[in-house]
Amino acid sequence: MAFRIARAINQESSRFDVVHYHGHCPLVPLFVRERNKLVLTFHDFSGLCPGRLNFRDTDRCVDLDRRRCGGCLYGTGAIRNRVTAFNVRLLRHFVAQALSGLRVMFVSTALREVYRTNLPGSDQGRWRTVHNFSGMARMWPGSTRLDLVARHGLAAARAIGLVLADFSAAKGVLSLLELLHPLLASWNLGLVVAGDGPQMGRIRQRFTGDRVALPGWLTEQDAISHLRSADFAVLPTLCDEACSTVMLQALWARLPVFALDRGGNRELAAHGPELCHLE
Numbered sequence: 001m002a003f004r005i006a007r008a009i010n011q012e013s014s015r016f017d018v019v020h021y022h023g024h025c026p027l028v029p030l031f032v033r034e035r036n037k038l039v040l041t042f043h044d045f046s047g048l049c050p051g052r053l054n055f056r057d058t059d060r061c062v063d064l065d066r067r068r069c070g071g072c073l074y075g076t077g078a079i080r081n082r083v084t085a086f087n088v089r090l091l092r093h094f095v096a097q098a099l100s101g102l103r104v105m106f107v108s109t110a111l112r113e114v115y116r117t118n119l120p121g122s123d124q125g126r127w128r129t130v131h132n133f134s135g136m137a138r139m140w141p142g143s144t145r146l147d148l149v150a151r152h153g154l155a156a157a158r159a160i161g162l163v164l165a166d167f168s169a170a171k172g173v174l175s176l177l178e179l180l181h182p183l184l185a186s187w188n189l190g191l192v193v194a195g196d197g198p199q200m201g202r203i204r205q206r207f208t209g210d211r212v213a214l215p216g217w218l219t220e221q222d223a224i225s226h227l228r229s230a231d232f233a234v235l236p237t238l239c240d241e242a243c244s245t246v247m248l249q250a251l252w253a254r255l256p257v258f259a260l261d262r263g264g265n266r267e268l269a270a271h272g273p274e275l276c277h278l279e
Helices: 002-015 066-074 078-099 109-118 145-152 173-187 200-207 220-227 245-252 265-269
Strands: 019-022 038-042 103-106 127-129 159-164 189-194 212-216 232-235 257-259 276-278
Touching: 002 019, 038 109, 066 078, 103 109, 109 127, 109 265, 145 159, 145 189, 159 220, 173 189, 173 200, 173 212, 189 220, 200 212, 220 245, 232 245, 245 257, 245 265
Parallel strands: 019 038, 038 103, 103 127, 159 189, 159 232, 189 212, 232 257, 257 276
Antiparallel strands: none
8 A cells, every 4th residue: 555655656746846645655765766855744653553543442541552553453362463464563663664754743842742653763854743634614504492392303402512533432422322311401501423434333323312312414514504504513432532623613613622632632721721621
């Protein structure tokens, strides 16, 4: 994959002064001829973690020891663990070479520091933090809370919260609903939980009702309209979110945002502390 991407870059790079690669394949620079033109953006852990999310079982992985990666990916087993440890060691070695001396932009300081710690052999002098951004001209006014209630068949509520996420274990949607669902009626709250993913079937089976709407995956336009209509947003991610675009958009829409104090969330909260409540 890295070679194919680099080959495409090499075919076009002579016509440009700068080539920006924003992707999931950290080994691309190894095969790019004109490295001095290359600028990279990193937005996940693909250079360190084979699963990209730095997430193990039901919580974030704070132990990046390569000897444990085999159990995370394939289950326990001495041979699997040794082979995976060897492969992860090679991955990090070549990523350190690939990024050494390059202009690399990380979408949060938290993400950059994880790379700094785990790739000590790389020349990191040109690594910088450039947070995610979103085109705010698209943040047109949405509908009202009553429109959301009517559209999604929710019970009348004091406030409507919005969750936009992938329905996977690392993103925490199932964990959030297990915690909040019994309390929504007594708190007179409703939730619109939009997205899709491997846990969708379980979530639909357990939580569909007049307090929780599950509209599925929304288009970007529809998602932004929902953000402008809700009373608050919830970012239930359990993994270390590097820099959530949903949080950026929600803060711009002046919504209170509830999220865990991990990953890049704290850095975004610093730009709107009266809006972002980290729990």
